[in-house]
Amino acid sequence: MFGHLGMLNGERWYIGRMGITDPAEKDTLLVDWRAPVSRPFYTATPLQPDGTEDRSTIESRGWTITRVSTETLDPSKLPEGAASVGVSNALMTAVSQHRTGRMNDIVATIQREQDNIIRSELRGTLLVQGGPGTGKTAVALHRAAFLLYEHRDRLAKSGVLIVGPNPTFLRYIGNVLPSLGEDSAILTTIGDLLPGITATRTDPTAAAELKGRLELSRVIKRAVERKQISSNQPMTVTLDSGDAVTLSASDLAELRKQMRRLRRPHNQARTVFESRFRRLVAKTALSSGDLQGLYSASSAEDIADLASELAEDDAVYAAADILWPIISPSELLRGLLTDPRELTACTHGFSRDERETLLASYDASGWSESDIPLLDEAQELLGNDPRPEIRARARARAADSQQLQYAQGVLDIFGDSTGEDADEASSVSARELVDRHQERDNRTVAERAYADEAWTYGHIIVDEAQELTPMALRSLIRRCPTQSMTLVGDIHQASVTLGRADWDGIFGGQIRRYRREDLTVNYRTPAEVMDIAAGVLSVIDPGERPSASIRSTGRPPTFDRVAEDDIVARVLAEATEFLRDTTEGTVAIIAGVGTSDTLAGQLREAVRLLNTGVDAGFGASSPEAKAGTRSAPSTGEERLWVGSPRDSKGLEFDRVIVVEPGTAERELTLPEYRDLYVALSRATQDLVVVHATPLPAGLTPSLVDSPLGA
Ligand SMILES: Nc1ncnc2c1ncn2[C@@H]1O[C@H](COP(=O)(O)OP(=O)(O)OP(=O)(O)O)[C@@H](O)[C@H]1O
Secondary structure: OOEEEEEOOOOEEEEEOOOEEEOOOOEEEEEEOOOHHHHHHHHOEOOEOOOEEEEEEEEEEOOEEEEEEEEEOOHHHOOOOOOOOOOOHHHHHHHHOOOOOOOOOOOOOOOHHHHHHHOOOOOOEEEEEEOOOOOHHHHHHHHHHHHHHHOHHHHHHHOEEEEEOOHHHHHHHOOHHHHOOOOOOEEEEHHHOOOOOOOOEOOOHHHHHHHOOOHHHHHHHHHHHOOOOOOOOOEEEEOOOOOEEEEOHHHHHHHHHHHHHOOOOOHHHHHHHHHHHHHHHHHHHHHOOOOOOOOOOOOHHHHHHHHHHHHHOHHHHHHHHHHOOOOOHHHHHHHHHHOHHHHHHHOOOOOHHHHHHHHHHOOOOOOEHHHHHHHHHHHHHHOOOHHHHHHHHHHHHHHHHHHHHHHHHHHHHHHHHHHHHOOHHHOOOHHHHHHHHOOOOOOOHHHHHHHOOOOOOOEEEEOOHHHOOHHHHHHHHHOOOOOOEEEEEOHHHOOOOOOOOOHHHHHOOOOOOEEEEEEOEEOOOOHHHHHHHHHHHHHHOOOOOOOEEOOOOOOOOEEEEOOHHHHHHHHHHHHHHHHHHOOOOOEEEEEOOOOOHHHHHHHHHHHHHHHOOEOOOOOOOOHHHHOOOEOOOOOOOOOEEEEOOOOOOOOOEEEEEEEOOOOOOOOOOHHHHHHHHHHHOOEEEEEEEEEOOOOOOOOOOOOOOOOOOO
16 A cells, blocks of 8 residues: 545545455455546646545555655645645655666656556557656556556457567566566567567667668568569479479469469468469370370369379479478578678669678677567568478377277266266266367466467557667557557667657658657656756757756766776776665666777676675775775675666666767767767766766766756
């Protein structure tokens, strides 16, 4: 329980994460936060009290209540001029807490603008744009919980898919829905969307952007078509009998036309192709006179007989494999990205540079995140190889008939022993007996949906939606054709888009209609830090102001310029200082664009050691550190994190140390500026910038704005 509502009509409601009803009295003891009755807890103000008299927020730690804050909402009981709502104690406590590496729910302190989004209707696409820390992730997860409550029947069957930018992020948010009593949503990344394939790397921005364009769907389509009787030449098939049958180019072209008219996925059309192809071979062989001794060329029956005999002919099978090969999405894409001739044939209108970018992006070690929507497109056009399923069905039929015989045998024996008086009601047929023992599919909706690439969800929620490319969005719409989706993101944090990022560019005209909501208050980053981030934002989008911070710390960010050789020591000193002075809270070291591979490696190794409890004394300033003593004891939950700005997307830490944000060689690109904006805005308390090379334009220490409401 975290809330209480006193209503003007005398009703009293206690509000909790889940509802509880007294079964004896049928009384509601605790109202679920998602129930309509709870709504004024989040939305009522003295100007719009919605029938409420007062609202109390109950804060607790474990089983102990630490504070109860009550607000009067009845305007007649307020002193004159006191009708505006300030920032509540509970909200301030929540946003000022140390971070643990796991996101918490915000169910006790959801704000009015957030509540409107959470409870927005299920239908259609909702876009939520908001700057860093405005609660987009929190809102998206609470919306999932709300929709699963409000539309339980519908969504319990079809499932809700939540898409995040990377596995670290999914771990970070993984506790929120279970803490709200919901564990049926499916969390994934675009890189994990296809069963059986996991993306293991990211492409450079130019390749990722190119592969994300919608034109790629036409490229994949063309690549599939080129696997369907691609040659315009006649073909000679030498049958196992030794007879040579020559199929004309026009007959083959006609067969291709007929096959395409079927509009079936390529692989699934293979069995139809085989039977039509055998018929064509039989017809051609008979009309050419080669096999006329045995059959008549004009008899449809003879053609059918010969065609079915050819089912056993290896040469016919081999020819079918050339003309209509079964091909997997991976084989198709690998062929496209490694064969310059194939790529050229499929990419009309692409420049030579673009083709080279695509060819250079192939890496045999594994698929990239931006390959996944292309593989998904290929999967859609190719379909699965039907043959294993056909064989499995035949096996299942055979097994079923065996079981049926066995069941009949059992019934016969029991039928004899129970005699003629056997109880009618308890008698079963052999069919029922088999069905009862048949394996049931006991998987949850989540498990079934995850294993099935053709599953369609009741709702899809995408966090960090600015990272979607049009092709990735296409893959998601395929999984939710009704377009019942919630997309949350910040266009100024987009990594992939090369030019100016905007939502319509990301949607690529694929979203039929969408409604948009904006979040405007930053609950994470103190005003002092956002003031620094504002300079970077003005480079990304001149004239744009960052979201208003709800609090300030009075501690402006620190800029440490040091010699190149001293960077590691300085960074670790800043990190270990925080870890030693506190027992809770997290620190992130974010390696900026100017961080060399060697420096990044040293930082990663130092963090690994520190997280296992060893302070290797990498120049940390305290005497204990220099002596190599143990740092803060390891709690299992790691307090120190290292990664790139992109890895840090969506995460937050008490102290953020940004290393080498600029490079001496050149100006930052626009995507690099957006990544820097992400890195700077991860801090909930302090920001430290450690650098040897000059800072990029826009990143300068500056005056602090006053926080919202201060
Ligand atoms: N109403 C609220 N009450 C308490 N905490 C909140 C509230 N709204 C947001 N927060 C907290 O603010 C922080 C930032 O929220 P969140 O990560 O959802 O922001 P975001 O908009 O997704 O940020 P970004 O775009 O930078 O990733 C989180 O710690 C979240 O719990």
